[in-house]
Amino acid sequence: MTNNVKILSTETISPFWHKLHRITYEHINKRNEKETMTREVYDRGNGAGILLYNKEKKTVVLTKQFRMPSFINGNASGMLVEVCAGQLDQDSPEDCIRRETEEETGYKIKDVTKVYEAYMSPGSVSEILYLFIGAYTKEMKQGEGGGVDHGEEIDVLEISFDEAMRMMEAGEIKDAKTIMLLQYAWIKRIFE
Incomplete structure (x- = not known):
């Protein structure tokens, strides 16, 4: 066509x-x-997102921040729980997600594995999102995270994988990229 x-x-x-x-x-x-x-x-350009996981502790690192579109569409607080993500700008997807991970979560990671490339809303948004997983340890924590861009106020959440799955099933996690990566982790049994 x-x-x-x-x-x-x-x-x-x-x-x-x-x-x-x-x-x-x-x-x-x-x-x-x-x-x-x-x-x-x-x-809006292309972006990248990552599910950070610690196999030994069976935990994941997620973020929580205000999202205006969710607020005007009925999310009373406007807050969303998401995987770390950001726009590529001039970086490769891998370099972008390493940069965003350190800025948003404080973890400095090296090894990332790409698992998906997806259009999140192809009826109106041109963005391709490159989705990754990456292992983290407490030794990789280099800073507080929380974001560096104007207006970013990001809470960093380290929670058990079981709790993240419960939150997803209960509708407390509504972000598509986060749901996709949590389901990937479950299907691939990365915690076993």
């Missing part, structure tokens, strides 16, 4: 924090007819 798509125009609707574009394109549909469509696409 990609050979049957022609972008006719791209209009930047919002150039602020990230870019919101209105794209008009034409394509050949399944009935072999030419259609013109318009869609809005939010371009």
